[in-house]
Amino acid sequence: MPLYLGIDLGTSGCRAVVIDQAGRPLADTRTPLPDPTRHGPRIEQDPAIWWEAVLDTLESLSARVPAGAVDAIAVDATSATLLLTDGNGHPLAPALMYNDCRARAQAGRIAGLAPEASGAHGASSSLAKLLWLQARHPQARHALHQADWIAQRLGAPIGQCDENNALKLGFDPVHRRWPDWLEALGVRRELLPAPVPPGMPLGTMAPELVARLRFKPETRIVSGTTDSVAAFLATGADRPGEAVTSLGSTLVLKVLCERPVFAPRFGVYSHRLGERWLAGGASNSGGAVLLRFFSRARIDVMTPVLDPETPTGLDYYPLSEPGERFPISDPELAPRLTPRPQDEVRLFQGMLEGMARIEERGYRLLAQLGAPYPISVRSVGGGARNPAWTRIRGRLLGVPMPAPRHQEAAYGAALLARQGAIA
Numbered sequence: 001m002p003l004y005l006g007i008d009l010g011t012s013g014c015r016a017v018v019i020d021q022a023g024r025p026l027a028d029t030r031t032p033l034p035d036p037t038r039h040g041p042r043i044e045q046d047p048a049i050w051w052e053a054v055l056d057t058l059e060s061l062s063a064r065v066p067a068g069a070v071d072a073i074a075v076d077a078t079s080a081t082l083l084l085t086d087g088n089g090h091p092l093a094p095a096l097m098y099n100d101c102r103a104r105a106q107a108g109r110i111a112g113l114a115p116e117a118s119g120a121h122g123a124s125s126s127l128a129k130l131l132w133l134q135a136r137h138p139q140a141r142h143a144l145h146q147a148d149w150i151a152q153r154l155g156a157p158i159g160q161c162d163e164n165n166a167l168k169l170g171f172d173p174v175h176r177r178w179p180d181w182l183e184a185l186g187v188r189r190e191l192l193p194a195p196v197p198p199g200m201p202l203g204t205m206a207p208e209l210v211a212r213l214r215f216k217p218e219t220r221i222v223s224g225t226t227d228s229v230a231a232f233l234a235t236g237a238d239r240p241g242e243a244v245t246s247l248g249s250t251l252v253l254k255v256l257c258e259r260p261v262f263a264p265r266f267g268v269y270s271h272r273l274g275e276r277w278l279a280g281g282a283s284n285s286g287g288a289v290l291l292r293f294f295s296r297a298r299i300d301v302m303t304p305v306l307d308p309e310t311p312t313g314l315d316y317y318p319l320s321e322p323g324e325r326f327p328i329s330d331p332e333l334a335p336r337l338t339p340r341p342q343d344e345v346r347l348f349q350g351m352l353e354g355m356a357r358i359e360e361r362g363y364r365l366l367a368q369l370g371a372p373y374p375i376s377v378r379s380v381g382g383g384a385r386n387p388a389w390t391r392i393r394g395r396l397l398g399v400p401m402p403a404p405r406h407q408e409a410a411y412g413a414a415l416l417a418r419q420g421a422i423a
Helices: 047-062 104-113 126-134 146-154 163-169 207-213 227-234 287-293 296-305 344-369 387-397 409-421
Strands: 003-009 013-020 025-032 037-039 042-045 070-077 082-085 142-145 160-162 194-196 201-204 220-226 242-247 251-257 269-273 276-283 376-380
Touching: 003 047, 003 146, 003 227, 003 409, 013 047, 013 409, 025 047, 025 409, 042 047, 047 146, 047 207, 070 146, 070 227, 070 409, 082 126, 082 146, 104 126, 126 142, 126 163, 142 146, 142 163, 146 160, 146 220, 160 163, 160 220, 163 194, 163 220, 163 269, 220 227, 220 409, 227 242, 227 251, 227 276, 227 409, 251 344, 276 344, 287 344, 296 344, 344 387, 376 387
Parallel strands: 003 070, 070 220, 160 194, 242 376
Antiparallel strands: 003 013, 013 025, 037 042, 082 142, 201 220, 242 251, 251 276, 269 276
């Protein structure tokens, strides 16, 4: 029976899922990752840490499922995590993590040349990181995202990437090419990887891994995607208008579209998925705000006593600190969390109601920009386990709230592996 393996490199760990031809998960495992090194806006990590986590994860899985039955492997990872390597793929310096924003001067140069709809804007973009890195490593031969580098270590040819990860490096997903304006920025073209659609076969398993992990030599390495796209794929949403809200530290909204939607002012971009598009935006509101007021244990206690059918009447806009870009574009927007009731359960419910209104407003904005208003919304992340919040959100959104097929991004990567195995 052929099996398919998905690997997800997130901020806190490496996860992997093995599925069969029917998409049934047969085994999964997780290896924790240490926190990246932080120095102000500089957030970096040694890529060797990722690789050791991947090896530990694969060894754990190979003890539970027959590695020789795995037909294909795909990798998803954090978007805009970038590193430079030599011609053999050896890193020249620590990778700049997805939220590293040291390249502010480079972002200013990009803002003066890149089209407004480009996904390369901002100091945390892959392109800003590339400009910062290439000036310090003239001997570099390849710029690779986290998922690209892991795929190369698994056996894919060096110098390739998936189109989704390439978006924040300046790739034009509409015309499927690197745009000419990159030259005016001084980007070294030879560093840029060759983008391919997610789910395409790239190569086969490296011989040393075949010997070490007992995979078969013809196991395919398939192009992956970003962690957020993989998480969307995992839910089973596959029709235009189907949407997924990630209720994690922040609120992330994504909806499947027939045409791309770009609105950089609101942080709205579109990833290409075949001939369809995944448009979305992210609010600064979310679970991180709740944890400033309540412990996880207290949230677990309060959740069963919420009364979602009786609105609190509190008009909150929960933020950890001033600043919002979606669905309101205002870097100075102040949190609104008054009046403060003495009853902490009512306060908690009021904050959940405020986040639900942000979600509804976000989907309305996406619809105004050209995306379909959701025909259904699936929920992933820690907040998806709160049934009272789901009822509050469902009442506001006015659409069905089906359960996701799966919540792990690694499952979405496994679906891409299966796609690549039959391509």
